[in-house]
Amino acid sequence: MLGYKRQKIEKVDVQLENFSNAPRLADMAYEAIHDAIVSKTLQPGSKLLVRDLAQRLGISYTPVKEALVKLAGEGLVQIIPRKGAYVALLTISDVVEIYELREVLEGLAAAKAATMATEDQLAKIAGYLNDGKLCIASGEVKRYSDVDILFHSAIAEASRNIRLLEALKKLQSQVRLLMATSASLSGRPQRSIQQHEQIYQAIKRRDSIGADNAAKCHVKEAREVIVSYLRTQDQMA
Numbered sequence: 220m221l222g223y224k225r226q227k228i229e230k231v232d233v234q235l236e237n238f239s240n241a242p243r244l245a246d247m248a249y250e251a252i253h254d255a256i257v258s259k260t261l262q263p264g265s266k267l268l269v270r271d272l273a274q275r276l277g278i279s280y281t282p283v284k285e286a287l288v289k290l291a292g293e294g295l296v297q298i299i300p301r302k303g304a305y306v307a308l309l310t311i312s313d314v315v316e317i318y319e320l321r322e323v324l325e326g327l328a329a330a331k332a333a334t335m336a337t338e339d340q341l342a343k344i345a346g347y348l349n350d351g352k353l354c355i356a357s358g359e360v361k362r363y364s365d366v367d368i369l370f371h372s373a374i375a376e377a378s379r380n381i382r383l384l385e386a387l388k389k390l391q392s393q394v395r396l397l398m399a400t401s402a403s404l405s406g407r408p409q410r411s412i413q414q415h416e417q418i419y420q421a422i423k424r425r426d427s428i429g430a431d432n433a434a435k436c437h438v439k440e441a442r443e444v445i446v447s448y449l450r451t452q453d454q455m456a
Contacts, residue, residue, distance in 0.1 A: 244282035249289050251276060256295050256306055257395050267296065267304040293392040309393070311449050317393050318442035322435050324387050325371060329418055329434035331378035333427040340377040341423060347373055348419050351412050363408050364398045370415055374422065374434075401445050411441070 252272065255261040273283045287304045290296040298304045309317075336344070347370040354363035368391065375384045401407050414437040421429035 244276075244278045245285035245289075248272070248276055248278060248282045249286035252283075252286055253290060253295065253392065256290070257392070257399060259399070261306050263306050263308045265306045267306065269304070290392075293389065295392050295396065309396070311446055311453075313393075314397060314445055314449065315442065317390060317397070318438060318445070321387075321390055321394060322438040322442070324383065324390070325374075325438050326431040326435040328371075328375045328378045328380075328383055328387065329422060329430035330427040331380055331383070332374045333422045333425050333430040335379045336377035336422060340373065344370065344373045344377065344419055344422065348412075348415050351415060355408050355412055360408060361399075363411075364395070367398060367411065367415075368395055374418070377422075397445055400448065401441055404444060404448060407441075407444055411437070414440070 252261070252267070261267070267287060269280050269283050269287070273280050276283065287296050287298065291298045291304070294309075295307055296304050297307045332340070332344075347366055351363055351366045351370060354360075354366055371387070372391075375387045378384065401411075414433065418430060418433040418437060421433050
């Protein structure tokens with residue numbers, strides 16, 4: 220389970236920025252809690268107490284509850300009736316399911332982008348590719364994870380398939396959480412950027428089959444790396 224032992228659930232003391240003056244409190248609460256989960260400031264399995272989160276954010280209970288419901292819809296929070304909300308614990312089976320679905324969606328997005336992308340959209344994809352190379356060269360692993368998401372999002376946008384884009388967005392939070400794990404593994408960011416180059420080049424030359432294959436191979440390899448790591452962690456636990 221993401222390399223974590225099952226531990227007694229207890230309140231997590233996390234410092235969150237005060238958003239009492241924000242125009243959309245639920246959105247800002249969502250962003251703060253989301254970032255705390257993805258960065259693992261809030262550990263998998265931790266209980267999320269509405270009262271404590273509201274106090275740390277300086278807001279009422281209602282926007283916090285809205286934020287937790289939204290996060291539950293994205294798979295980052297588990298809400299258990301009469302027990303409360305918890306940071307989701309993703310099992311190896313969860314990881315496999317997420318990445319099997321992502322493999323199909325990313326392949327389709329890349330294939331569609333190869334035929335539908337405008338020159339401006341190609342330039343945007345290339346820009347994120349170059350940003351990723353700079354992150355790796357400077358050792359900015361955390362920032363690379365952010366750029367990785369932007370690279371794939373730009374491809375999805377270039378597909379010009381709204382429903383495909385929405386489907387990928389629904390997976391994005393869980394993928395981002397798992398990317399934080401894979402990006403920390405030795406050699407993975409370097410391999411990832413090589414595969415991004417292959418995906419981009421296939422899209423650029425309008426090779427839909429090549430783009431589909433490159434994107435699927437990229438996601439499949441990422442899945443295998445993460446699953447192998449998690450199994451090793453479970454054996455050590």
